[in-house]
Amino acid sequence: MDNEDELDRMRARKRRNDNSRMREKPRQNPSERSGQTQDHIQASHGDRTYYSTGDGRNPRVRYSGQQTGTNNKKKKRHHKKHKIIAKLVIIAALLIAGLLLFNQRTHQKGYWTIAVFGVDSRDGNLEKGALSDVVMLCNINKETGEIKLASVYRDTYLKINSKGTYHKINEAYFKGGHKQALEALNENLDLNIDDYATFNWKSVADAINILGGIDLEITEPEFAYINGFITETVNSTGVGSHQLKHAGMNHLDGVQAVAYARLRLMDTDFNRTERQRKVVNLAMEKAKNADFATRKTLIAAIFPQISTSVGMNDILAVGKGISKYHIGETVGFPFSRTTMKIGKMDCVIPTTLESNVAQLHQFLYGQENYAPSSAVKKISASISKESGISEPGKNAPSGGGSSSKKKKQSSDAPAETTQAPTEAVVETTEETKETKETVKETTVPETKEQESGEVPTNEDGSLIGPGAKIPDTKEGTTETKKSAGSDKTSAEEASSEPESNAGPGV
Numbered sequence: 001m002d003n004e005d006e007l008d009r010m011r012a013r014k015r016r017n018d019n020s021r022m023r024e025k026p027r028q029n030p031s032e033r034s035g036q037t038q039d040h041i042q043a044s045h046g047d048r049t050y051y052s053t054g055d056g057r058n059p060r061v062r063y064s065g066q067q068t069g070t071n072n073k074k075k076k077r078h079h080k081k082h083k084i085i086a087k088l089v090i091i092a093a094l095l096i097a098g099l100l101l102f103n104q105r106t107h108q109k110g111y112w113t114i115a116v117f118g119v120d121s122r123d124g125n126l127e128k129g130a131l132s133d134v135v136m137l138c139n140i141n142k143e144t145g146e147i148k149l150a151s152v153y154r155d156t157y158l159k160i161n162s163k164g165t166y167h168k169i170n171e172a173y174f175k176g177g178h179k180q181a182l183e184a185l186n187e188n189l190d191l192n193i194d195d196y197a198t199f200n201w202k203s204v205a206d207a208i209n210i211l212g213g214i215d216l217e218i219t220e221p222e223f224a225y226i227n228g229f230i231t232e233t234v235n236s237t238g239v240g241s242h243q244l245k246h247a248g249m250n251h252l253d254g255v256q257a258v259a260y261a262r263l264r265l266m267d268t269d270f271n272r273t274e275r276q277r278k279v280v281n282l283a284m285e286k287a288k289n290a291d292f293a294t295r296k297t298l299i300a301a302i303f304p305q306i307s308t309s310v311g312m313n314d315i316l317a318v319g320k321g322i323s324k325y326h327i328g329e330t331v332g333f334p335f336s337r338t339t340m341k342i343g344k345m346d347c348v349i350p351t352t353l354e355s356n357v358a359q360l361h362q363f364l365y366g367q368e369n370y371a372p373s374s375a376v377k378k379i380s381a382s383i384s385k386e387s388g389i390s391e392p393g394k395n396a397p398s399g400g401g402s403s404s405k406k407k408k409q410s411s412d413a414p415a416e417t418t419q420a421p422t423e424a425v426v427e428t429t430e431e432t433k434e435t436k437e438t439v440k441e442t443t444v445p446e447t448k449e450q451e452s453g454e455v456p457t458n459e460d461g462s463l464i465g466p467g468a469k470i471p472d473t474k475e476g477t478t479e480t481k482k483s484a485g486s487d488k489t490s491a492e493e494a495s496s497e498p499e500s501n502a503g504p505g506v
Contacts, residue, residue: 111365112140113191114310115182117173117198118276120236126198126307127177132170133262134276135181137193137333139364145324148364149280151273151332155339157347157387158188159379166382168347178307189333190357190376195309201262202237203305205254207283209239210298211290213253214282221266223247229259257283269348270332270396277330288322295322335359336393342386351393353380359395 118134119126135152154170161172161180172184178196186193208214218226227243233255234241241255252260261279264272287295299315318325334350341347350356354372357380361370372380384390 110142112142112195113193113364114138114140115178115185115193115196117178117181117196118204119173119198119200121200124200126200129174130177130198130200132173132181134273135169135173135185136273136276136280137185137191137364140325145326146328147284147325148328149277149330150360150363151277151330152185153269153273153332153334153337153348155269155346155348156334156337157342157345157349157383158184158353159382160184166342166386168345187375188353188357188379189360190370190373197306197308197310199302199306200237201233201258202239203302204261204279205233205237205239205258206305207298207302208252208254208257208279208286210294210301211283211286213251214257214279214286215249215251216257216260216278216282218244218247218250218260220247222260222263225263225265226256226259229262230256233259233262273332274330281327281330284325284327288325292320329363331363333360335395337396338387338389338393340387349387349389350380350383351389352391353383355392 114137116134116136116138117132118136119130120133121130132154135154137150137152139148139150140146141148152169154168156169157166158169158172159165160167160169160175161184169181169184169188173181176183178198182193182196185191223244223246230241230243233239237255237258239255241253244250244256250256257279261276262272263275287298290298299312303312303315334348334353334356336351336356338349338351339346340349342349354377357372357376358370361367
């Protein structure tokens with residue numbers, strides 16, 4: 001008992017000493033304590049041995065407070081690992097999504113895609129309010145120099161603005177100029193086009209006259225209508241020309257070539273776009289074979305007459321290396337299609353838009369099994385619902401041959417194809433009345449005069465027959481075009497007129 005009492009007294013004394021030391025200085029952190037010299041107090045009683053450190057604890061024993069702290073640290077480390085893993089998963093998902101989008105867009109790299117618009121502008125206006133007869137995708141392979149052309153049929157039924165309005169694609173240009181037209185093409189066709197060029201028919205006529213004209217085979221059905229279009233083109237552009245004497249091979253000047261590109265009364269708009277691409281191809285070949293002085297004259301004369309995002313330096317660079325470039329395959333879009341009325345509009349319906357977009361990307365960029373975006377799928381579904389056509393159709397010819405004007409041109413549509421209701425849901429917008437009026441205006445300038453069956457005459461009443469010369473018209477035409485955005489001076493205009501009159505065959 002005496003020994004045990006003595007041990008108890010020693011422990012009590014030790015605790016008092018420790019407490020007094022703790023009051024004199026702050027308690028040290030465990031990490032600091034770990035390097036502290038242990039003050040061992042050892043006493044023996046039987047088989048028991050007592051050890052004590054500076055804080056009165058046995059260093060060989062793990063106390064409950066120490067265990068809790070360790071467990072908390074483990075839990076925190078475990079929780080931190082989970083957070084890191086979760087972040088890595090999110091990053092991986094974003095990378096995958098980014099790669100999918102990247103793969104959809106990067107296949108367009110290595111190419112230069114330009115949207116080309118041809119407007120039937122009588123007053124020189126090349127922006128909002130102009131009717132676009134031509135909507136064409138010009139895709140240049142930067143490495144090989146191959147140029148592929150895809151004409152988007154102007155009556156193609158697509159989404160034309162961010163409000164969700166569906167209409168013929170040429171309505172996008174009429175409503176919002178090149179900006180809205182580019183946005184519509186990019187959204188509907190999964191494209192990423194920044195550059196555009198807009199021209200009117202006068203600039204085309206001038207360009208072909210500078211190049212010396214082109215040689216074309218005129219069929220009998222085309223010959224039956226082309227002279228009327230020549231007269232109408234002279235009246236609208238103010239550039240002189242003469243009418244053709246016969247079908248067969250003809251050397252066409254600028255006005256005659258424009259008239260040929262605008263023909264459609266004896267067949268369809270599909271055939272017309274093929275004729276447009278043919279004129280572009282022949283003009284391109286003439287430009288390639290022209291000398292540098294002619295190319296320079298061509299650029300200087302035409303550049304002020306067009307609206308474009310492409311700079312003069314880029315055009316000159318292409319002009320210098322033009323021998324590298326060549327027209328490859330040309331097509332019409334949509335590849336598979338049918339025609340029907342949507343509301344009161346005669347429209348070209350893609351069958352389906354989704355499948356046509358996949359084929360377009362294969363044609364332009366060589367990408368197999370292209371997967372259209374969710375935006376295109378949504379637009380495609382809306383068109384399918386409106387038209388009643390939800391299954392992909394077979395590719396239709398992009399032109400060639402002739403048919404009756406009243407004959408319906410279509411691809412092999414699915415058996416379950418049905419005609420849409422007479423009133424389209426998408427036309428119940430505030431723009432409905434204005435839109436319908438625009439549709440009427442789109443066709444009147446091209447067809448009204450020629451469909452009348454009247455023989456065209458000069459101002460003095462003399463008949464304009466085959467081979468008759470049609471003089472320049474509209475004395476103030478060039479001034480109007482200048483005020484609408486042309487940079488040409490009066491002297492340049494005057495010097496260009498004799499060139500036009502001296503075109504091939506005059």
